[in-house]
Amino acid sequence: MKSYSLIFIFISIIITLFGCKSIDLPTIEQSQKLIDFYQPQINLADRNIDDRTKNLPSGNDFILRLSVNPLNTILKALSNRREDDIKIIFRQSKNVVKEDKSVLGINYTNYINIDTGSFSVNIKAINFSKFDKNIIEGKIEIEGKGAISASGKYIGVPASISPEVQIYLNEPVSFNLEGTDSGYIVLKPRPAKLTLKTKFFFKLLEWKIPWGYDSQLEFADIMKPMAVPIAINTEVQFPKPSKKAGSNQMEQVPYEIQLKNTRLTTIDSKLEFRSDAVFRRK
Numbered sequence: 317m318k319s320y321s322l323i324f325i326f327i328s329i330i331i332t333l334f335g336c337k338s339i340d341l342p343t344i345e346q347s348q349k350l351i352d353f354y355q356p357q358i359n360l361a362d363r364n365i366d367d368r369t370k371n372l373p374s375g376n377d378f379i380l381r382l383s384v385n386p387l388n389t390i391l392k393a394l395s396n397r398r399e400d401d402i403k404i405i406f407r408q409s410k411n412v413v414k415e416d417k418s419v420l421g422i423n424y425t426n427y428i429n430i431d432t433g434s435f436s437v438n439i440k441a442i443n444f445s446k447f448d449k450n451i452i453e454g455k456i457e458i459e460g461k462g463a464i465s466a467s468g469k470y471i472g473v474p475a476s477i478s479p480e481v482q483i484y485l486n487e488p489v490s491f492n493l494e495g496t497d498s499g500y501i502v503l504k505p506r507p508a509k510l511t512l513k514t515k516f517f518f519k520l521l522e523w524k525i526p527w528g529y530d531s532q533l534e535f536a537d538i539m540k541p542m543a544v545p546i547a548i549n550t551e552v553q554f555p556k557p558s559k560k561a562g563s564n565q566m567e568q569v570p571y572e573i574q575l576k577n578t579r580l581t582t583i584d585s586k587l588e589f590r591s592d593a594v595f596r597r598k
Contacts, residue, residue: 377593378575380546381586384444384452387501390544391442402538404483406433406464413468413518413527426470428477428518428525433464437483447582450493452503456539458485458512470523482515489535491542495578495589499550500543508535546589550574551598571595 342350373379413428437460444454460483467476487510491503515528553568578591 376590380589428468431465435462470521495580497575503542505539
């Protein structure tokens with residue numbers, strides 16, 4: 317009876333195996349034939365890869381070298397997105413323009429007061445010129461115009477006006493550079509005194525006068541740290557055989573790329589971004 321049971325189990329296994337859809341796999345001979353056929357192309361590809369990578373830096377999973385031009389291109393796009401980077405506020409000021417006159421023994425004073433006003437100006441451009449020991453140097457250009465409220469007297473006659481104001485700045489600046497594990501380069505403003513030029517054109521009745529003054533600004537007060545993306549794709553998909561029985565198709569499995577141990581160095585007038593990568597299945 318025991319032998320009949322074993323035979324029945326064996327027959328059941330045979331029926332089960334042959335009843336399933338088979339997976340077509342090449343034989344060892346077929347596989348070797350394909351390898352031999354493509355081997356010259358594989359060798360050529362290996363030589364090309366070796367030639368192109370023999371002078372590349374090594375030691376980390378991800379290494380990127382940048383000149384100043386890509387950063388200038390990225391910052392140009394960022395600076396053009398907004399027109400309210402800096403807000404200029406004019407507080408009440410008396411006698412910003414004043415002159416004493418005397419006609420036929422009658423003394424009088426012409427004067428103009430700034431009552432109030434504010435408007436926003438745009439960072440027109442930040443152009444970098446060079447890297448130096450994790451410091452990037454360049455120039456910042458700011459410009460803008462708007463109107464404020466002013467009042468005064470001319471030959472004893474009071475009047476109110478809204479003069480146009482022009483703001484302009486073009487000064488050398490520098491930033492400290494720091495790398496982050498999120499794929500950004502952070503630019504932190506270094507202390508520097510900047511000169512903001514302000515020009516007015518007052519026309520009070522028949523009194524026309526241009527006027528301007530210079531203001532000293534601290535760069536770190538008007539500019540916040542900037543995070544510049546370096547275009548790293550943080551997700552990659554790897555092929556994997558499908559879990560469906562009898563299927564020869566491949567599935568795409570997404571993995572998130574996480575950077576770690578990020579650091580920046582300056583080599584041959586270029587900024588080098590180095591980091592290691594960790595792949596985590598999503």
